Amino acid sequence: MEPKTPKDSLVIMNELVLPNDTNMLHNLMGGRMLHWMDIAAAISAQKHCNSIAVTASVDNVSFKQPIKLGDVVTIEAKVTRAFTTSVEVKLTVWAQNIPSNTKIKSNEAYYTFVAVNELGTVPVPELIPETEEEKTLWEGALRRRELRLVLSGKMKPEDATAIRSLFIS
Template identity: 80%
Template structure:
């Protein structure tokens, strides 16, 4: 087996643009939330697959808040980047920006974390290679990913709160003697 190059978050970067058309909107001419989630899932899947060099399937989606309405005719830009790789999964951070080109306005509309699991062509889970953050922001996201993962596992019933050492350290720091 040949040695693989160490991957960085920038290796997985995906920038996806979509124009909000009438079929994408609700009765108020705002982008439908389901369409936004669909586009976010596509961008995150491409990002995860770039890191894993294989098929990657959605395992979880963290809370997605809609901060600003996206209107008919707006252009959305979805930025997706792997923040951390675990044994068989990766965490992907997504940021969604809405731009109204005629008015020159651009606002951050959404942000979320998705988790993907790498699988082979038969659907069997496979290991993923580690990631090496480079920038200060990437290191911060990398460090926080373990806490976010533990919270996801607790909420899904796959980990007891007592096992969440990173979260406990955050909320219950050990007292100095």
């Protein structure tokens, strides 16, 4: 299996916020945003894995700025690290109001996807970071993964090599 770089999995998805996407205040509904983010992350993960990839976890998603009716939402998704059968995908969300020529960063999150076929999980290609930012994200991915696993009860704190010091003194 050939290694890949983060740019191989880059997805840029645009959506226009329409009335059906908004709440009573004419702001984009959070659930709609999560839906769009999940789609962008799935495409990114599948591009990296060369297989079907399903959502395994979603890290904290904070809504920093409301996105208004008529705004254009741009979601950037790319794989930050590959593990044995899973990948971490970083998402960054921008909202642009075209008439006023303003653009704001609205959200950031990390999603984890697992590569699967009809028989179960499948191995994924290695990820080779190239830029300094990609290397920083790659290094942090192990800590984020261990934290997710410890908080979900799937890993004991003493088994978390990268973040053990947070739990054991």
